[in-house]
Amino acid sequence: MFELIKRLTQSFGVSGNEEEIRETIINEIKNDIQEIRVDTLGNLIATKPGKGKKIMVAAHMDEIGVMATYIDEKGFIRFSNIGGVSAFVSLGQKVKFKNGTVGAVFYEDKLEDMKNLKLSKMYIDIGAKDKKEAEKLVRIGDVACFVGDAVRQGDMVISKAIDDRSGCAVLIEAIKRLPQTDNEIYFVFTVQEELGLRGAKTAAYQLKPDIAIAVDVTATGDTPEANLMEVKCGGGPAIKIKDRSVICHPEVKKLLEESARNINIPYQFEVLEYGGSDPGAIHISAGGVPSGAISIPCRYLHSPVEAASLEDIENAVKLLIEAIK
Known part of the structure; x- marks a missing residue:
């Protein structure tokens, strides 16, 4: 699992620029599924045909990043965010543009109070003389993604873009392991989730x-002085109850809970008080779709x-397979 996550996280795929990560995923699944297509917006849709229930399983393949907006006479690059980019988290980090150019993110020396740090007060240094x-x-x-190598530390994987390449890994493994089923399964690797659940x-x-x-990441409450939240790493996949974009359908929540019990895996419940995820867009599309999520x-x-x-x-792989088979 780690090697797959490593390949996925290290593929470039900032929102709206998912070409490389899409090709990486295609190469992972092309021998395990017959129908693969890319729609107009760029979503990758892999279908296992059937005559039963039509089930959509989604994980977004895009990641947050930055976009160059201005280059000054000395060669320093001003930038804006693509998705939820924090000025404080970005400070002192490296970013990599699609062509491989790497730059350092830093802030204006004249900034007197770090509490006033904003992306507009920061720049990217690519080492250019002018x-x-x-x-x-x-x-x-x-556009550029953040640089963060994938490393394994005990049971933990640490990397950039775990959000949501870990979810993509779950779908890929489900495609490979799913037993024969009458249901028609659409495995959808979505685009532009970080920009508003567009794909x-x-x-x-x-x-x-x-x-x-949907399969996506969620926040935890298990770090020092974290906001109170029941979810913790190592406690099992979380079954989403709500976030700011969706209240999950009770029957889907019930299906996931029963599936976890059937295969005797640990699970927890997720109540996320901020942020949104793909079910937020799915459940109000096409007349309404009963939706839920594994987090x-x-x-x-x-x-x-x-x-x-x-x-x-x-x-999470085991839970997804049990729920959809």
Whole structure:
């Protein structure tokens, strides 16, 4: 599982620029599923045909990043965020543009109070001596992801883009392991989730599934002085009850809970008081779709050091297969 997550997390795929991660996923599943297509927006849809229930399983393949907005005469690059990028988390980090150019993120020396730190007071240094040299490597509108190698530390994997390449890994493993079923399963690797659940919305509208289950990460309450939350790493996959975009359908929640009990894996319940996820768009598409989610507990969300339990991820695979088979 770690090696798969490593390949996925280290593939470039900032929202709206998912070409590389999409090809990585295609290469992982092309020998295990017959129908693979890419829709107009860029969602990757892999279908296992059947005559039973039409089930949509979703995980977003995009990641947060930054976009170059201005290059000054000295070659320093100003930038804006793509998705939920924190100025404080970004400080002192490396970013990598699609062409491989790496830069350091830092802030203006004249900033007197760090409490006033904003992305508008920060820049990317790619080592260029002037604007002309910088423009040979980076153009306005180019996007970059954060740099964060995937490492294994005991049961934990630490990397950038665990959100939501861990969910993509769960879908890939489910495709490989799913036994024969009468249900028609759409495995959808969605785009632009970090920008407002965009890919999931269009995919659900096309497919009009009978039921939908998304796999994504969620926050935890198990770090020092964390906001109170029941979810913890190593406690098993979490069954989503709500976030700010959705209250999950009670029948889907019941299905997931019964499935976890059937295969005797640990599980927990997720009540996320902020943020949204793909079920938020899916459940109000195409006349309404009963939707729920399996959530992977993840520390340090939207940072280059996101951390999750490999055992939780493995159990998420088992739970998903049990629920959809």
